[in-house]
Amino acid sequence: MNKYKVDVVVIGSGAAGLASAVEAKKAELSVLIIERDHELGGITLQCIHNGFGLKEFEEELTGPEYIQRFINEVKELKIPYLLDTMVFEINKDKYLYAVNKQEGLIEVEAKAIILAMGCRERTRGAINIPGFRPSGIYTAGQAQRFVNIEGYLPGNTFVILGSGDIGMIMARRLTWEGCKVKAVVEILPYVSGLLRNQVQCLEDYEIPLITNYTVTKIHGRDRIKGVTISKVDRNFDRIVGSEKFIECDTLLLSVGLIPENELTLQAGVELSKNGGPVVDNNLETSVEGIFACGNVLQVHDLVDLVTAEAKRTGKVAAEYVKSRYDKEIKARETIKLVSGDNVNYVKPDLINKNDLSNDIIFTFRVSYPDRRVLIQFKDEENSIIYKRKKIYVIPSEMVELSINLEKQGIKPDCKTITVEVIPRPEVLIEED
Amino acid sequence: MLELSTIKIIRCIVCPTGCEIKAKKGANEKVTFEGYTCERGLEYAQQEFYEPKRILTTTMRIENGLLPLIPVRTDKAILKEKLKDVLVEIAKMKLKAPIKMGDILIENILGLGANIIASRDLIKLD
Ligand SMILES: Cc1cc2nc3c(=O)[nH]c(=O)nc-3n(C[C@H](O)[C@H](O)[C@H](O)COP(=O)(O)OP(=O)(O)OC[C@H]3O[C@@H](n4cnc5c(N)ncnc54)[C@H](O)[C@@H]3O)c2cc1C
Ligand code: SF4
Numbered sequence: 041m042n043k044y045k046v047d048v049v050v051i052g053s054g055a056a057g058l059a060s061a062v063e064a065k066k067a068e069l070s071v072l073i074i075e076r077d078h079e080l081g082g083i084t085l086q087c088i089h090n091g092f093g094l095k096e097f098e099e100e101l102t103g104p105e106y107i108q109r110f111i112n113e114v115k116e117l118k119i120p121y122l123l124d125t126m127v128f129e130i131n132k133d134k135y136l137y138a139v140n141k142q143e144g145l146i147e148v149e150a151k152a153i154i155l156a157m158g159c160r161e162r163t164r165g166a167i168n169i170p171g172f173r174p175s176g177i178y179t180a181g182q183a184q185r186f187v188n189i190e191g192y193l194p195g196n197t198f199v200i201l202g203s204g205d206i207g208m209i210m211a212r213r214l215t216w217e218g219c220k221v222k223a224v225v226e227i228l229p230y231v232s233g234l235l236r237n238q239v240q241c242l243e244d245y246e247i248p249l250i251t252n253y254t255v256t257k258i259h260g261r262d263r264i265k266g267v268t269i270s271k272v273d274r275n276f277d278r279i280v281g282s283e284k285f286i287e288c289d290t291l292l293l294s295v296g297l298i299p300e301n302e303l304t305l306q307a308g309v310e311l312s313k314n315g316g317p318v319v320d321n322n323l324e325t326s327v328e329g330i331f332a333c334g335n336v337l338q339v340h341d342l343v344d345l346v347t348a349e350a351k352r353t354g355k356v357a358a359e360y361v362k363s364r365y366d367k368e369i370k371a372r373e374t375i376k377l378v379s380g381d382n383v384n385y386v387k388p389d390l391i392n393k394n395d396l397s398n399d400i401i402f403t404f405r406v407s408y409p410d411r412r413v414l415i416q417f418k419d420e421e422n423s424i425i426y427k428r429k430k431i432y433v434i435p436s437e438m439v440e441l442s443i444n445l446e447k448q449g450i451k452p453d454c455k456t457i458t459v460e461v462i463p464r465p466e467v468l469i470e471e472d
Numbered sequence: 473m474l475e476l477s478t479i480k481i482i483r484c485i486v487c488p489t490g491c492e493i494k495a496k497k498g499a500n501e502k503v504t505f506e507g508y509t510c511e512r513g514l515e516y517a518q519q520e521f522y523e524p525k526r527i528l529t530t531t532m533r534i535e536n537g538l539l540p541l542i543p544v545r546t547d548k549a550i551l552k553e554k555l556k557d558v559l560v561e562i563a564k565m566k567l568k569a570p571i572k573m574g575d576i577l578i579e580n581i582l583g584l585g586a587n588i589i590a591s592r593d594l595i596k597l598d
Contacts, residue, residue, distance in 0.1 A: 079538070085592070086593060088529050088530070088531060088543035088545075089529045090527050090529055090545060102545055103543075103591075103592045104543045104544060104573075104591040104592035105591045105592065107571060107592075108573045108591075108592050108593060111593075187531075188540060188541070188543065189529055190539075190540065190541075191531070191533070191539075191540040191541045215531060216555070216559055235483065235485055235488065235490045236485040239483050239485050240485070240526065243483075244552070245525075314557050330586065408485070431489060432488050432489055434488065434489075437488060
């Protein structure tokens with residue numbers, strides 16, 4: 041069995057893996073990147089549309105252009121990487137096992153592990169649709185890979201279930217390739233992706249967006265011949281009599297993403313409500329020396345934020361290797377973050393009390409859209425630590441805040457912080 | 473006062489507020505815009521009304537490359553109504569690897585003043 045011994049091992053070579061590896065390398069540590077695909081770059085390689093890099097590079101790039109810059113940096117810094125190599129186990133002693141064709145089984149011993157495995161597409165919602173299981177049903181991301189990387193079209197006439205960004209972007213892409221997109225069907229009363237995509241991918245091409253509807257039957261035995269869609273009520277129960285048939289030969293599912301968490305679980309890392317690992321403000325998981333960033337931690341809509349998060353992770357992992365690894369350190373004293381009203385989840389899950397005087401980056405998503413809101417951080421006695429007004433919140437846009445809790449006057453004995461997004465009281469509106 | 477009739481509704485995508493801007497026309501044929509909250513919104517609405525443009529991102533076929541396709545884009549926004557013609561033009565071509573990101577693959581496509589450039593490096597298949 042081939043054995044590798046490094047300071048930092050990074051699993052995954054997407055935007056998160058590459059940026060964290062670069063930071064760890066810049067801290068003069070030995071780094072190894074492991075990627076299961078046949079090239080570096082991750083999901084961004086198939087996102088050939090533009091809209092990347094406005095924050096990181098202040099210019100608008102396509103996904104491949106954005107990631108190429110990081111691939112070039114990894115190559116310039118001569119960071120070693122293994123391709124076509126799948127990590128399948130992280131054991132309790134933090135040894136990592138992977139396989140590839142050339143070497144067979146590989147063992148990696150590392151002082152710090154960075155989880156950067158990205159996310160996977162949900163298929164839930166489709167599983168409950170009655171009908172046979174004919175061919176012609178794909179996730180939007182699978183279809184994106186077929187069309188943009190492998191070079192073939194998965195069908196001719198499409199219905200897309202779910203109005204996530206990938207689904208809407210694929211609707212335009214398929215239209216450009218000469219396919220017919222009959223409809224994008226969304227169970228919620230509003231679009232779940234960005235407004236920009238709704239306008240430029242659907243409205244530009246007059247692709248109907250049907251909200252408050254879902255697919256309730258798939259027709260066809262060998263190949264899909266069409267779908268029945270039905271209107272739903274507030275509880276998402278279908279309304280009998282509202283059924284409509286749409287003919288199509290392909291159904292794409294764009295019903296959300298979820299952190300890839302199999303390895304994370306195996307490593308004994310505790311998971312939180314959003315499906316990703318529980319992390320503290322240093323992006324360290326519940327297992328000492330294992331860190332996480334990118335979509336494996338929380339699903340991001342902007343690659344720029346992935347890069348920023350990954351750079352932080354690379355730095356803290358390097359600090360860990362240099363100053364904490366192999367040393368007796370007393371248990372961290374922490375403050376717990378709790379999701380309050382209209383907050384789906386919040387990261388980090390824990391804050392180290394030692395870091396209260398630093399600026400800490402918080403990210404969260406709301407559960408439903410709202411306008412003219414107040415974002416509040418409260419302690420367990422309901423005293424407000426931080427508040428901020430926001431004109432608009434929507435589940436598809438992650439909110440990011442950088443807060444120095446000590447400067448905000450947090451009480452030294454604070455144990456939990458609840459984050460909530462509430463309608464603004466009238467008095468405050470006048471102050472705008 | 474003359475009645476203004478709405479001739480186009482433009483949803484501003486410049487910021488997440490998403491204002492609905494109405495382009496209206498009066499009897500004197502003059503177009504006015506209503507519903508924007510800021511100057512950037514007005515500029516966007518005027519551009520969208522008179523001369524909507526888009527960056528085109530697509531793929532081009534490649535011979536002997538690591539992948540059968542290379543992602544490409546226009547280096548400037550082009551008129552929305554020309555997107556289709558440009559796509560047809562790009563589909564006619566087949567290029568050879570290796571290619572570097574930023575390489576100009578088609579110069580001044582259809583005389584629109586924009587080049588088609590490569591979005592990534594693509595090495596030769598060995
Ligand atoms: C389809 C789509 C469209 C998007 N569009 C935009 C956009 O327009 N603008 C924008 O700013 N952002 C966009 N994003 C968001 C942004 O691009 C992503 O959030 C970001 O690229 C995620 O980076 P990552 O490194 O976390 O994950 P990924 O890029 O998914 O990388 C994870 C890598 O880990 C590898 N891996 C997983 N498991 C293993 C294992 N066990 N062993 C070895 N390797 C493994 C995978 O092969 C993959 O290469 C989009 C995202 C998606 C999915
Ligand atoms: S008009 Fe101004 S405020 Fe309204 S969406 Fe456009 S940029 Fe935002």
